[in-house]
Amino acid sequence: MTTLDRYTAYADRIEAVSPTYAAWARSLDDVLVGLLDEVPESQRQPELVFAVARRLGADPTDPGALRALGLEARPALVAALTSATVQANDPRRLGPVVPLFAALAVRVDRPLGLVDAGAAAGLCSIPDRVTLDYRVGTDTARMHTAPSEPSVRLVTEASGAVPAPTPTPIRIAARVTLDPNPIDLAAPHAFDRLVEAVPPEATDRTALMREAARAALAVPPVRIRGTLPGDLDRALDALPDGVEPVVLTTGTLVYVPGADRQRFVDRVRDRGVHWIALERTGILTGVAATLPEAVDPADPDAFATASLDGTAMAVSDPFGVRVRWLRDPNL
Structure with missing residues (x-):
């Protein structure tokens, strides 16, 4: 499964629970996919990526905020994702x-x-x-x-x-x-x-x-x-x-x-x-x-x-x- 496929499936799964996260997942473009491909596969999970993005100041109610963060703060996002361990243990x-x-x-x-x-x-x-x-x-x-x-x-x-x-x-x-x-x-x-x-x-x-x-x-x-x-x-x-x-x-x-x-x-x-x-x-x-x-x-x-x-x-x-x-x- 490609990174884009993973996020598309996640968006379909999360839509009823969180339209904002579904919109973020569907906002992936070639730039964001390339960014995520720079970090280990285990660090590309949507929940992990979104948590790190929020920590770096991205507003989840803005559908374009994830893409903007990837463009404006790419090195910081890659570095944070590489070492991130966010997991809520629901x-x-x-x-x-x-x-x-x-x-x-x-x-x-x-x-x-x-x-x-x-x-x-x-x-x-x-x-x-x-x-x-x-x-x-x-x-x-x-x-x-x-x-x-x-x-x-x-x-x-x-x-x-x-x-x-x-x-x-x-x-x-x-x-x-x-x-x-x-x-x-x-x-x-x-x-x-x-x-x-x-x-x-x-x-x-x-x-x-x-x-x-x-x-x-x-x-x-x-x-x-x-x-x-x-x-x-x-x-x-x-x-x-x-x-x-x-x-x-x-x-x-x-x-x-x-x-x-x-x-x-x-x-x-x-x-x-x-x-x-x-x-x-x-x-x-x-x-x-x-x-x-x-x-x-x-x-x-x-x-x-x-x-x-x-x-x-x-x-x-x-x-x-x-x-x-x-x-x-x-x-």
Whole structure:
């Protein structure tokens, strides 16, 4: 897929949610495509590019602002994109993830030790602090209840082989976040930095992120500055004895080059630790091999694949708000 094709597809996907970001994506011309081709492929993601553009002063309500920035401040934009690590870790992605943690909690007899790889500020590091309802047709099922406040409440549309709620609570005894540029939510203006990656129209999403930030602040992790796969061992070794290690990636591995991506998968396997992921459908060869043939990666509702220990369990839209379960993780 070319850079232009990627942005055209993104515009079609985001139009209903953010007309301003769709307009920016459609404003790509030969100059902007050439500019983006100067940075690593993993740094050309629309959300990343738009967040950096806003940080450099581009007004997202102006459809021509991205093109103008590319013309007027090309060296600064290329330099900022090359080193940028903006990633909001939308807490809605926990909708397909929480049932996987719940299924894992049933299997093990000790609390979990969580390594959130690519955590940004750790808004997805709190699966135990989510009260999750699944809307299945006209019915609503409570999948998980957060035992402590502050917490986040999510409502997710679900279909397919929807797992039954499990009585076993999700117990997380230790949290480690790994990120090239980890964000300390307690620092001044940290939350403002996070929402640079959020379309300006998405005020409800920003409010939910604020709830998740409060919950994350209540259970602060050990923050490690590092990248995948090279620093995975360091993050796992930071977990205390007596916990069941589990690595979480949510929209992280698309930023990791292909060869390093496979090295990460191999290292998780070599360490013998659990791995829960919500990643773009098709970018993980092993996970993709476990998908039914009927799953079309071009389907917006199969944009991401939720997997447990390398086996695809569900597919969802990019934000995890519509989930189609392929397998019951409790079986």
